[in-house]
Amino acid sequence: MQPADGATGPGVALADLRGAASVRNPHALQALRRALAAGRPFALAILRAGGLATASRLAALDPALVLVLPRALAHRDLPPSQMNRLFFAEPGTEAEARLLRRLLARTSAESAFDEARRLLEASNRALLAANREFRRQNARLLAQESQLSAQAELFQATLDNLRQGLILIDGDRRVRMINRRIHAVTGLAEGAVVVGMSGEDILMRAFEAGLHRDTDPATVLAQWQERLAGGRAGAFQRDLPDGRIVTIAYAPMHDGGWLFTCEDTTGRVLAERALAEQNRRFDAAIVHMPYGVCLFDEARRMILCNPTYAGMYDLPLEMTLPGTPLAEILQYRVRIGNAPVDLEHYVRLTAELTAAGRNAAFQVPLVDGRTVQIRHAVIGGGGYVATHEDITETLRAEAQIRYLASHDALTGLPNRMRLRERMEEALGRVQHGGRLAVLCLDLDRFKAVNDTLGHSAGDRLLQEATERVKACLGQHDTVARLGGDEFVVLTPEVETPQQAGALGRRIIEAVSAPYDLDGDQAVIGASVGIAFAPDDGMTAELLLRNADMALYRAKSDGRNICRFFERAMDARVTERRQLELDLRKALAAQEFEVYYQPVVDARSEAITACEALLRWHHPERGMVPPAEFIPLAEEFGLIVPLGTWVLRTACAQATTWPDGIKVAVNLSAAQFKSRTLAHTVVAVLAETGLAPNRLELEITESVLLADSEATLAILHHLRSLGVRIAMDDFGTGYSSLSYLRAFPFDRIKIDRSFVRELGEAEGCLAIVKAVAMLGASLGMATTAEGVETEAQMHKVREQGCTEAQGYYVSPPRPAHIIAELLRPRIAVEA
Numbered sequence: 136m137q138p139a140d141g142a143t144g145p146g147v148a149l150a151d152l153r154g155a156a157s158v159r160n161p162h163a164l165q166a167l168r169r170a171l172a173a174g175r176p177f178a179l180a181i182l183r184a185g186g187l188a189t190a191s192r193l194a195a196l197d198p199a200l201v202l203v204l205p206r207a208l209a210h211r212d213l214p215p216s217q218m219n220r221l222f223f224a225e226p227g228t229e230a231e232a233r234l235l236r237r238l239l240a241r242t243s244a245e246s247a248f249d250e251a252r253r254l255l256e257a258s259n260r261a262l263l264a265a266n267r268e269f270r271r272q273n274a275r276l277l278a279q280e281s282q283l284s285a286q287a288e289l290f291q292a293t294l295d296n297l298r299q300g301l302i303l304i305d306g307d308r309r310v311r312m313i314n315r316r317i318h319a320v321t322g323l324a325e326g327a328v329v330v331g332m333s334g335e336d337i338l339m340r341a342f343e344a345g346l347h348r349d350t351d352p353a354t355v356l357a358q359w360q361e362r363l364a365g366g367r368a369g370a371f372q373r374d375l376p377d378g379r380i381v382t383i384a385y386a387p388m389h390d391g392g393w394l395f396t397c398e399d400t401t402g403r404v405l406a407e408r409a410l411a412e413q414n415r416r417f418d419a420a421i422v423h424m425p426y427g428v429c430l431f432d433e434a435r436r437m438i439l440c441n442p443t444y445a446g447m448y449d450l451p452l453e454m455t456l457p458g459t460p461l462a463e464i465l466q467y468r469v470r471i472g473n474a475p476v477d478l479e480h481y482v483r484l485t486a487e488l489t490a491a492g493r494n495a496a497f498q499v500p501l502v503d504g505r506t507v508q509i510r511h512a513v514i515g516g517g518g519y520v521a522t523h524e525d526i527t528e529t530l531r532a533e534a535q536i537r538y539l540a541s542h543d544a545l546t547g548l549p550n551r552m553r554l555r556e557r558m559e560e561a562l563g564r565v566q567h568g569g570r571l572a573v574l575c576l577d578l579d580r581f582k583a584v585n586d587t588l589g590h591s592a593g594d595r596l597l598q599e600a601t602e603r604v605k606a607c608l609g610q611h612d613t614v615a616r617l618g619g620d621e622f623v624v625l626t627p628e629v630e631t632p633q634q635a636g637a638l639g640r641r642i643i644e645a646v647s648a649p650y651d652l653d654g655d656q657a658v659i660g661a662s663v664g665i666a667f668a669p670d671d672g673m674t675a676e677l678l679l680r681n682a683d684m685a686l687y688r689a690k691s692d693g694r695n696i697c698r699f700f701e702r703a704m705d706a707r708v709t710e711r712r713q714l715e716l717d718l719r720k721a722l723a724a725q726e727f728e729v730y731y732q733p734v735v736d737a738r739s740e741a742i743t744a745c746e747a748l749l750r751w752h753h754p755e756r757g758m759v760p761p762a763e764f765i766p767l768a769e770e771f772g773l774i775v776p777l778g779t780w781v782l783r784t785a786c787a788q789a790t791t792w793p794d795g796i797k798v799a800v801n802l803s804a805a806q807f808k809s810r811t812l813a814h815t816v817v818a819v820l821a822e823t824g825l826a827p828n829r830l831e832l833e834i835t836e837s838v839l840l841a842d843s844e845a846t847l848a849i850l851h852h853l854r855s856l857g858v859r860i861a862m863d864d865f866g867t868g869y870s871s872l873s874y875l876r877a878f879p880f881d882r883i884k885i886d887r888s889f890v891r892e893l894g895e896a897e898g899c900l901a902i903v904k905a906v907a908m909l910g911a912s913l914g915m916a917t918t919a920e921g922v923e924t925e926a927q928m929h930k931v932r933e934q935g936c937t938e939a940q941g942y943y944v945s946p947p948r949p950a951h952i953i954a955e956l957l958r959p960r961i962a963v964e965a
């Protein structure tokens with residue numbers, strides 16, 4: 136078999152190898168095909184027995200292609216000269232052996248060739264590997280490219296869906312990128328900002344959109360340039376015309392560009408602003424709080440305090456800084472002298488409260504004399520907040536109020552309330568075997584001093600009398616003023632009634648000594664009533680009542696004396712006392728009424744006048760006669776307002792009567808002493824419009840007895856006004872006649888005691904006659920009082936009395952009945 140020598144190249148067409156499809160070993164054929172398709176030199180094909188047909192077909196195509204090699208021959212052992220050639224030999228034959236020997240017989244040239252072939256093969260393999268790598272890289276790049284484009288899409292989608300609007304400008308101040316949100320957030324029209332436009336253009340668009348409402352384009356531009364020149368990130372807010380608020384943040388990029396983000400922060404900013412406003416108000420409230428406020432943390436370091444707190448304790452600025460330890464502040468306060476008096480207690484108390492998580496309020500006295508009210512409240516985390524209020528003045532005022540509530544302002548003595556407290560204390564001791572004497576003291580004639588010398592003199596007298604009483608007392612005694620001229624002395628230091636009596640007398644003596652009241656001399660007296668505990672009572676009320684009863688007895692027994700309470704004391708005393716109390720309330724309660732008793736002409740029996748007589752309708756006792764209550768009203772200084780009321784009522788009533796009818800009003804001595812009588816009379820006449828000559832004032836001898844000169848002066852004054860003056864109850868006193876000489880009375884009223892006995896006692900008739908004659912000679916009218924019978928009427932007329940008054944004509948009657956009595960006369964006159 137001839138070897139089909141001859142080089143062949145890769146140029147052998149694949150189509151020419153189609154016949155090789157029937158090669159037994161398909162792998163070999165495939166390898167051959169791939170080698171040919173790749174255009175690379177192939178080594179050899181190893182054909183097994185049975186492959187001859189194929190080899191023949193190959194050889195038919197090109198005999199040079201045919202090479203038959205035993206299977207075991209490694210292709211690398213082939214010399215390069217034998218490459219790309221096909222040899223054919225029957226396996227196991229001599230031809231095959233020869234062929235092999237020939238092929239394997241290497242020459243040096245063949246070796247070089249082999250080497251070159253190996254290199255070529257290596258480079259061929261490298262090329263193949265490079266080709267494979269290139270394809271792999273290419274595929275990877277393609278994959279990367281598609282991944283990048285997907286990522287870019289995702290990125291844009293992400294940008295577009297950001298909450299913020301976004302603009303990226305480059306180093307040339309041109310827009311490189313925006314997202315879709317930018318328009319919605321800023322309120323710019325869609326497409327107003329596009330890639331490529333300049334930053335300045337964006338500003339102008341923003342300006343037009345109202346993003347910079349409060350300024351002008353030039354300023355906006357300047358601000359923009361200034362910001363970018365600064366090269367630092369920042370942010371600012373803008374209020375949009377639609378009410379929204381956008382926050383624009385800007386940050387420099389490494390390439391000289393800037394990233395702007397715009398976010399609708401309306402909700403957050405409004406919340407922040409509201410919070411800021413709230414904080415501002417809170418700060419203002421704290422700063423302007425009228426009391427000090429301080430917060431300390433769990434380590435007792437200051438969190439904050441307000442200026443009032445700092446001011447209260449004169450703390451310098453550094454002591455008010457957050458973090459300042461409380462201990463340091465307290466040390467400082469100790470140094471400057473306004474620390475708590477009991478500092479240790481204060482520190483312990485606040486620590487205990489904080490540890491126990493308890494709120495509390497307490498007062499802390501300071502070394503400088505002030506007192507601070509502290510309200511302590513724990514806060515979360517173990518700290519506390521405290522308010523400090525300087526309550527020094529409040530406490531002082533409260534103490535003052537307490538003092539005033541329990542003391543008499545004029546004398547500084549304990550008042551009734553305080554007296555009660557003292558009595559309760561003293562009675563507590565009596566229960567353990569002690570004794571207590573209660574002395575009720577009443578100043579006699581004090582009201583006269585008050586009325587005549589005025590209230591300030593009266594006040595001085597009370598103060599002086601107080602001092603004198605105090606001077607009589609022992610260390611444990613108490614004197615209290617119950618009001619007016621009433622005092623009470625408590626003395627636990629007496630063993631016997633005699634000692635108490637001696638004290639009472641000492642007091643009377645001291646108080647009764649003359650007083651010099653700025654040049655005016657005054658003399659008063661005092662009466663004392665004494666009760667004992669436990670003998671006369673064991674309650675404050677009972678003891679005071681019994682001592683008062685004894686006082687009453689002292690006064691009615693002649694004054695300037697001391698009386699002890701006796702169980703058998705007259706019930707009448709009690710009753711009179713009650714009457715006094717009722718009398719004080721009666722005027723305001725409108726329990727008084729004025730009755731009128733007609734006075735008639737003795738001859739014609741026509742009414743010439745009516746006498747005003749006061750009546751008291753007591754709510755329980757019924758009608759109380761004036762003889763009972765007038766003296767009491769005089770004694771208690773009530774007669775002045777009461778007398779004025781009667782005068783005003785009577786004068787007003789008289790103006791409703793026929794012109795000729797006069798009205799007579801009784802005056803008591805106390806009314807003259809008040810020194811305002813003349814003024815009162817003038818005022819009442821002016822007020823009611825009654826002619827002065829229709830008013831007749833009746834006075835008794837006792838009025839002239841009290842202070843005749845002053846009284847006469849007032850009487851002259853009144854008479855000069857045209858008011859008539861009558862001498863009442865004439866004949867009952869001792870010096871009536873002398874007064875008749877002293878004052879030109881208009882009328883003498885003969886006391887009814889003489890009239891009553893006209894028929895029985897001769898003397899009475901003579902007296903009535905004498906008085907009538909005297910009156911006639913002095914030009915004074917004479918009225919017989921108490922005419923009860925026709926006979927009496929007859930007699931008084933006979934004796935020369937000009938007028939008569941009494942039950943015979945009419946008893947005193949209410950105003951409306953008198954008006955009825957006077958009516959016929961009006962008719963006749965008409």
Ligand SMILES: Nc1nc2c(ncn2[C@@H]2O[C@@H]3COP(=O)(O)O[C@H]4[C@@H](O)[C@H](n5cnc6c(=O)[nH]c(N)nc65)O[C@@H]4COP(=O)(O)O[C@H]3[C@H]2O)c(=O)[nH]1
Pocket residue numbers: 732747748749760761762765778781801802803833863864887920921922923940941942943946947
């Ligand atoms: N037995 C009897 N009595 C007769 C008769 N006619 C009149 N009387 C009573 O005699 C008193 C006359 O008044 P008076 O002597 O001024 O005596 C008065 C007067 O001094 C005083 N008084 C009454 N009203 C006032 C007043 O407004 N001011 C003052 N200061 N004293 C008054 O009270 C005294 C007593 O007054 P009354 O009880 O009203 O008593 C009246 C009167 O009711 C009679 O025929 N028989």
